[in-house]
Amino acid sequence: xxxxxxxxxxxxxxxxxxxxxxxxxxxxxxxxxxxxxxxxxxxxxxxxxxxxxxxxxxxxxxxxxxxxxxxxxxxxxxxxxxxxxxxxxxxxxxxxxxxxxxxxxxxxxxxxxxxxxxxxxxxxxxxxxxxxxxxxxxxxxxxxxxxxxxxxxxxxxxxxxxxxxxxxxxxxxxxxxxxxxxxxxxxxxxxxxxxxxxxxxxxxxxxxxxxxxxxxxxxxxxxxxxxxxxxxxxxxxxxxxxxxxxxxxxxxxxxxxxxxxxxxxxxxxxxxxxxxxxxxxxxxxxxxxxxxxxxxxxxxxxxxxxxxxxxxxxxxxxxxxxxxxxxxxxxxxxxxxxxxxxxxxxxxxxxxxxxxxxxxxxxxxxxxxxxxxxxxxxxxxxxxxxxxxxxxxxxxxxxxxxxxxxxxxxxxxxxxxxxxxxxxxxxxxxxxxxxxxxxxxxx
Amino acid sequence: xxxxxxxxxxxxxxxxxxxxxxxxxxxxxxxxxxxxxxxxxxxxxxxxxxxxxxxxxxxxxxxxxxxxxxxxxxxxxxxxxxxxxxxxxxxxxxxxxxxxxxxxxxxxxxxxxxxxxxxxxxxxxxxxxxxxxxxxxxxxxxxxxxxxxxxxxxxxxxxxxxxxxxxxxxxxxxxxxxxxxxxxxxxxxxxxxxxxxxxxxxxxxxxxxxxxxxxxxxxxxxxxxxxxxxxxxxxxxxxxxxxxxxxxxxxxxxxxxxxxxxxxx
Numbered sequence: 001x002x003x004x005x006x007x008x009x010x011x012x013x014x015x016x017x018x019x020x021x022x023x024x025x026x027x028x029x030x031x032x033x034x035x036x037x038x039x040x041x042x043x044x045x046x047x048x049x050x051x052x053x054x055x056x057x058x059x060x061x062x063x064x065x066x067x068x069x070x071x072x073x074x075x076x077x078x079x080x081x082x083x084x085x086x087x088x089x090x091x092x093x094x095x096x097x098x099x100x101x102x103x104x105x106x107x108x109x110x111x112x113x114x115x116x117x118x119x120x121x122x123x124x125x126x127x128x129x130x131x132x133x134x135x136x137x138x139x140x141x142x143x144x145x146x147x148x149x150x151x152x153x154x155x156x157x158x159x160x161x162x163x164x165x166x167x168x169x170x171x172x173x174x175x176x177x178x179x180x181x182x183x184x185x186x187x188x189x190x191x192x193x194x195x196x197x198x199x200x201x202x203x204x205x206x207x208x209x210x211x212x213x214x215x216x217x218x219x220x221x222x223x224x225x226x227x228x229x230x231x232x233x234x235x236x237x238x239x240x241x242x243x244x245x246x247x248x249x250x251x252x253x254x255x256x257x258x259x260x261x262x263x264x265x266x267x268x269x270x271x272x273x274x275x276x277x278x279x280x281x282x283x284x285x286x287x288x289x290x291x292x293x294x295x296x297x298x299x300x301x302x303x304x305x306x307x308x309x310x311x312x313x314x315x316x317x318x319x320x321x322x323x324x325x326x327x328x329x330x331x332x333x334x335x336x337x338x339x340x341x342x343x344x345x346x347x348x349x350x351x352x353x354x355x356x357x358x359x360x361x362x363x364x365x366x367x368x369x370x371x372x373x374x375x376x377x378x379x380x381x382x383x384x385x386x387x388x389x390x391x392x393x394x395x396x397x398x399x400x401x402x403x404x405x406x407x408x409x410x411x412x413x414x415x416x417x418x419x420x421x422x423x424x425x426x427x428x429x430x431x432x433x434x435x436x437x438x439x440x441x442x443x
Numbered sequence: 444x445x446x447x448x449x450x451x452x453x454x455x456x457x458x459x460x461x462x463x464x465x466x467x468x469x470x471x472x473x474x475x476x477x478x479x480x481x482x483x484x485x486x487x488x489x490x491x492x493x494x495x496x497x498x499x500x501x502x503x504x505x506x507x508x509x510x511x512x513x514x515x516x517x518x519x520x521x522x523x524x525x526x527x528x529x530x531x532x533x534x535x536x537x538x539x540x541x542x543x544x545x546x547x548x549x550x551x552x553x554x555x556x557x558x559x560x561x562x563x564x565x566x567x568x569x570x571x572x573x574x575x576x577x578x579x580x581x582x583x584x585x586x587x588x589x590x591x592x593x594x595x596x597x598x599x600x601x602x603x604x605x606x607x608x609x610x611x612x613x614x615x616x617x618x619x620x621x622x623x624x625x626x627x628x629x630x631x632x633x634x635x636x637x638x639x640x641x642x643x644x645x646x647x648x649x650x651x652x653x654x655x656x657x658x659x660x661x662x663x664x665x666x667x668x669x670x671x672x673x674x675x676x677x678x679x680x681x682x683x684x685x686x687x688x689x690x691x692x693x694x695x696x697x698x699x700x701x702x703x704x705x706x707x708x
Contacts, residue, residue, distance in 0.1 A: 051693060099696075167545075392540070392545075393540075393541070393543065395541070396543060400543050400648060400650075403543070403645070403646070403647065403648040404543050404544060404648070406596065407544075407595045407596050407597050407599070407645055407646070407648065408544070408595060408596065409596045410596075411596055419596075420596075426596045426597075427596055433544075433594060433595065434544075435545070436545065437538050437539070437540065437545035437546055437547040438544055438545065438546050438547070438592065438593075438594055438595075439546075439547050439549045440546050440547065440548050440549055440550050440590055440592065440601055440603075440641075441549045441550060441551075441590075442550050442551055442590060443591075
């Protein structure tokens with residue numbers, strides 16, 4: 001061999017090595033990134049595929065015996081074969097990554113394709129047995145109610161809770177004050193997320209037990225202990241709630257009591273205050289109380305619009321300080337009794353909503369859960385979302401949190417009323433849009 | 444502001460390479476003679492895993508770039524040069540969770556100017572073998588882009604700007620035993636760092652977040668060959684492999700490739 005020929009051969013070998021090293025990643029690896037983003041959204045660093053396994057399919061022209069010979073040539077161990085597809089699952093040789101093996105196999109003309117053995121992860125769905133009845137959180141077109149003959153919902157007419165829970169299920173330092181009729185302090189699906197026994201402004205003590213039922217329903221919707229194999233799931237299942245009793249056994253409260261309750265909640269660590277009640281008239285005391293909570297203490301205040309079909313009630317109508325919430329149903333339609341007006345900010349499901357009820361409410365052989373309607377339920381869903389946002393983005397001001405909730409809504413009545421309107425505000429809340437990173441793409 | 448700072452640093456480095464160093468070498472050059480200018484056109488691509496949020500998350504920085512270099516042989520075996528070019532950096536996968544609405548960047552490539560300086564010093568020559576030290580600094584400044592933010596109940600927009608810097612320095616071993624080709628193998632400290640800023644404006648809701656990033660790997664294996672059909676014309680084919688520790692555990696391998704055409708003036 002002449003020196004010149006040796007040089008040429010060396011160059012050819014070097015060029016081949018360089019071409020091998022710097023070729024674009026094999027198609028399978030590009031797909032990996034894409035699939036990882038799709039199914040492991042925002043988990044970022046979870047492995048997208050089994051690090052040392054590869055799936056291989058040979059071209060149909062390659063005989064079975066030849067296939068095993070080829071695999072043996074790469075020192076790959078066959079783990080299984082899907083006969084119907086002719087696809088092998090193989091283990092890469094020790095010290096060889098899946099990427100390396102794919103890169104080598106993809107250049108073999110007998111191989112139809114080779115790609116990583118991807119992981120697929122179930123979306124975060126709590127194992128609470130009654131979750132399937134919570135269409136508001138995840139509407140699969142299920143029966144709305146547990147009784148045969150109940151209506152069915154429209155798929156995706158919900159607040160997209162499971163996909164949002166992939167991003168966060170809440171922070172246990174975030175406290176939602178439920179300024180209401182108290183909460184059943186012994187409820188098995190609530191006790192674990194209760195910050196304290198709260199404050200009772202009706203009876204003047206520190207035992208905010210519920211002798212109505214209303215407040216216990218709100219607590220379940222906002223922060224029921226979830227993924228515990230029992231009952232329902234709360235929207236902000238890792239947040240805490242603080243019961244503040246301002247409504248009596250009939251669900252009625254007065255300006256002084258509700259104002260006291262709001263201020264006490266704001267002074268005692270609440271990040272969000274849920275006000276699932278309304279009055280036709282407001283007053284300065286109530287207005288100043290919500291102003292104090294929002295402006296002075298930095299609390300997000302959420303209130304129900306009201307259920308009489310009239311104008312938005314108070315305190316929801318205090319537009320500068322309170323997020324006013326209307327009700328939609330299992331088809332994303334407005335509930336006919338949901339109050340209307342320019343002060344409306346957003347809407348959330350409020351028809352046939354399953355939640356916790358006090359353990360004394362039904363007979364002992366019944367589970368302490370029941371259905372109810374009302375913008376109260378809608379407001380509770382929104383309070384749960386507000387709590388999740390506060391935990392995920394602690395630097396946002398109450399006004400910014402309120403805007404995130406507004407602007408992330410689905411404009412479900414856009415065909416008749418595009419944009420913000422007096423029936424549903426900006427639309428039905430969407431937890432996924434509010435919490436999961438939006439993909440910024442060029443058109 | 445950041446871009447201005449990078450520009451200032453780059454200008455200082457360029458000034459050092461273009462002015463101070465050649466000036467210092469001029470006397471030696473005059474004494475040895477045979478010095479000259481070279482110009483190069485280089486096409487380069489690198490794919491680097493970058494880490495952020497205190498190294499808890501990772502994504503990739505993909506960067507094809509075209510560079511024009513002017514090198515001056517200030518003394519025998521000592522080249523200094525300036526680099527200028529254009530890059531198309533792709534920062535996809537970088538997520539901004541500090542904004543009112545979290546955003547994952549999938550905007551694709553962002554064009555921008557690249558400037559830098561480089562230096563090569565031959566250290567030891569023994570027969571057909573040569574051992575040298577090479578260093579290069581480059582900085583990329585992407586132009587700002589404004590993109591609509593879709594999927595919300597109201598209109599919104601995001602302003603993006605990004606910049607990066609890269610330092611490469613290390614020894615390289617060359618073999619000149621072949622008539623036309625000189626293969627080489629080198630080790631280098633190869634660090635990339637940078638930042639991307641997103642400013643979100645959605646009606647009266649505004650927020651801005653700057654994300655600092657750094658390449659996960661910093662030690663590179665460089666290899667390739669230089670084709671030299673004449674003393675005034677060379678083509679360099681090079682590759683780079685950079686191992687790094689993955690955020691989720693395990694080892695990964697980043698890579699780069701370059702083709703550089705050099706002409707002596």
